[in-house]
Amino acid sequence: MTDSAAALPVTISDAFGVHVVDLRIEVEAPGGRVSTAAPSPGDFEAAIRAQLDAGLHAVVVLTVAASMSATYQAAVVGARELGARCRVLDTATAAGGQALVVVAAAEAAQHGALIDDVVRAASDVAARVRLVAMVPDLTHLVRSGRVPGLVGRAGSALGVHPLFELRSGSVKRLRPARSVATAYERMLARVERSRTPGARGRVAVLHASAPREAEVLCARLGRDDSLQVFVSEFGPVMEAHTGPGLLGLAWWWDPTP
Secondary structure (H helix, E strand, C coil): CEEHHHCCCHHHHHHHCCCEECCEEEEECCCCEEEEECCCHHHHHHHHHHHHHCCCCCEEEEECCCCCCCHHHHHHHHHHHHHHHEEEEECCCCHHHHHHHHHHHHHHHHCCCCHHHHHHHHHHHHHHCEEEEECCCCHHHHHHCCCCHHHHHHHHHHCCEEEEEEECCEEEEEEEECCHHHHHHHHHHHHHHCCCCCCEEEEEEEECCCHHHHHHHHHHHCCCCCEEEEEEECCHHHHHHHCCCCEEEEEEEECCC
């Protein structure tokens, strides 16, 4: 089980039987201000109980980074009465990075792993996964308070494309790119520089209302036979924070031959 911050493709959630608990988006009047909210503990408890009642022996809940949302704590509270049949793990990432952790756990479960081994597989990938992203427009980041207004206006005037890295629950601002093409190259270079000899990689191309741009990155990555690639498209809750046009990569390298 995961939350919708993972931007998990429906094809993947259906293939593995992953249940997704939705974060909420709210439009406040007057002015139509948009805000988002984590699922409640009751949402998680009801979802977990439904899965157990449907015949599952156990449920592993993999949430968006606790540093970014109250979702993890809500899941912990919601699972409290269910004992050892439910485990909750903070993935310390989001979007495509979170999706990669979910896939690793789901694959372990599909191969018959017990709950401890499923959690171990998820924890291993959570410790390895990295995510970098570009935001072509600073408007939403200024509105959210993550970028000061003066910096946002200056960045827009200069045509700067901010780059960020999310790793181990922390967001680090990287040197901005002066063009979209430069941002592409720098993101791809980060993936390649982190490769170890002989490793095979898993990559999620993440985007917010930028499918064509995501396909460009997919095409570039698809030239490498050692990579498994899928697209992770933001839903309205995630896009409310970043605005449209975000493009990024989440990945981890598996050293196993």
